[in-house]
Amino acid sequence: MDLNDSPNEAAFRAEVRAFLEAHGPTEDVSSFSSPDEDAVVPRADAWQRTMHAHGWAALAWPKEFGGRGAGPVEQIIWNQELARHAVGMTHHVVGVAMVGPALLYHGTSAQKAQHLERILNADDIWCELFSEPGFGSDLAGVQTRAERDGDEWVVTGQKVWSSGAHRSDYGLALCRTDPAVAKHAGLTAFVIDMRAPGVECRPLRQMTGNAHFNEVFLSEVRVPHDAVVGEVDRGWEVARTVLMHERMALGGIETAFDWGDFAAFVAAHADRVDDIARQDIAQLYVWARSLEFLNARVITKLGRGDVPTAESSIMKLALARLVIEQGRIQMRLLGAAGLGSGDAQLRFLSSPAMKIGGGTDEIQRNIIGERVLGLPRDPG
Ligand SMILES: Cc1cc2nc3c(=O)[nH]c(=O)nc-3n(C[C@H](O)[C@H](O)[C@H](O)COP(=O)(O)OP(=O)(O)OC[C@H]3O[C@@H](n4cnc5c(N)ncnc54)[C@H](O)[C@@H]3O)c2cc1C
Structure with missing residues (x-):
């Protein structure tokens, strides 16, 4: 175990510090935990744009998509320096650190072109529509149905614990497309437009008094086929990518x-x-x-x-x-x-x-x- 930075790591840390000292936020941006969400969200958006303008919005993403192509050690150093500078987690963490990697690995060129830049620039907010009232730990059991209808899919079901869904433009939803096969095999991931007819968010108040997560009801929501992420019936692979990155982001x-x-x-x-x-x-x-x-x-x-x-x-x-x-x-x-x-x-x-x-x-x-x-x- 090595407790000291290597010369490369020390140089990277110095670069991060210089950026944070010059451009880091001077007020609270922790929009995922603040009791004063309405005031903090615009500051969090501005901070996201500042990071993007200076090339710090997504360390691990490839450079061609606006990232830095950095490795996990740099990511940890970045997190350490954010903590040292008292910069909290913003609501953009879902788009940048969870959905973004899923689109990078599994998305089509059109999906990457449509969404990635907008995620980095705080133009769109994303939520993760995975958990359901009966399925959290056993996520592969989700029951929200998506049925094919020509060039569209019709999605019906209920999600819960959806962090930030009430502010989101898009959600990445895990849905059952083939109920006849083993549970991991019949799932598909979809991009859901959170303003589409049939999408209803009901914020849930927590014991902190905040309402950062939601129940999301999907009632015959029509989703175009080109909103499928990855392959039909192989959504579990997409979910695993999201969950792996979620653990790293937390x-x-x-x-x-x-x-x-x-x-x-x-x-x-x-x-x-x-x-x-x-x-x-x-x-x-x-x-x-x-x-x-x-x-x-x-x-x-x-x-x-x-x-x-x-x-x-x-x-x-x-x-x-x-x-x-x-x-x-x-x-x-x-x-x-x-x-x-x-x-x-x-x-x-x-x-x-x-x-x-x-x-x-x-x-x-x-x-x-x-x-x-x-x-x-x-x-x-
Ligand atoms: C702050 C917060 C934010 C969240 N944000 C999101 C989000 O944005 N999007 C989203 O989709 N989800 C989100 N979640 C949901 C989260 O992923 C689930 O709550 C979690 O996976 C547990 O699932 P569950 O609540 O259904 O509990 P269950 O899976 O029903 O578990 C109930 C209890 O049974 C235990 N249990 C279950 N299975 C086993 C087992 N095999 N062995 C032993 N014990 C077991 C659990 O540990 C737990 O104590 C969020 C949760 C929190 C707390």
Whole structure:
């Protein structure tokens, strides 16, 4: 494991820092978590355009499509520097980091020409229409039907948990096109125009008070055949590309937790740190440092061209626990003063979602059980 940047990595980091210092946002752009979504979204759009204008909008995309052709190590360095500069995740993450790669790998030339540049320039917002009320972990079971009608498909069903769908121009939907074959085999991915007749978004209010995700009802929505992404009945391949990139976009410790911020919070509330809180803070420090080392191991593996496997599941599981514990400690230190509003309450109320989104804790445990411990496969 190498804890230091190589000369190339150090040069790249310096380049990122110079860009962020010159052009980075000076106000909050975290439109995916802010309670003040209406104010933050225009700033997030402006930030996306700034990144695009300077060639930083999509590190991993090929240069011919407006990306930088960068590798995973550069992506991690970029994330670390964003966190250092306190730049939060925006609603463009779905288009840039999840749908974009799916279009790059599986899309037609026409789809790439129509959508990719507009994603980078914040002209279009995208959502992921995968999960359904009965199908999340078992995503291959989705029941939303798409039936062929001449040059069109007719899509009917219900999606849920669709982040940002209420602001989206397009959604990438996973639909069942052949109910007669094995569940993974009869799926197709479609681009859905979120303003087409028959598309209805109902925002769901979360316990944070925000309404960042939605139920999406699709009632006989007519979709042109050229909106199929990849091949008919091979949508599972498209979904896998999206999910793999989603896990990378949700990130490691650098995007979700900052020990410096937490330590500053504790110092500001030092008068409330009793023996129990001291133990909890020390425990959190140990977890955070362990995760940093795991992160460094992942970076080293990536740098050597290896693909980390179970590490990302361990990372996701541990990170959720870390962020939830951070919220709990902060609320305990604040006492009644923490109730009602504020960053600590927002973190406390939003952190349990980390145990669910991007694959639940139990699913990560299944992966670790199978790939690290060699246990029998999940019968599900
Ligand atoms: C903040 C957030 C944003 C999201 N955004 C989107 C989005 O934009 N688009 C989208 O499509 N989806 C989105 N999701 C949905 C997310 O992908 C699903 O919630 C997740 O995959 C779990 O699916 P589920 O909710 O249907 O739970 P289920 O799969 O029904 O699981 C219920 C419980 O059973 C457990 N379980 C299920 N299967 C197994 C198993 N085989 N072994 C052991 N335990 C099991 C689970 O761990 C869980 O505790 C989002 C979720 C969150 C929290």
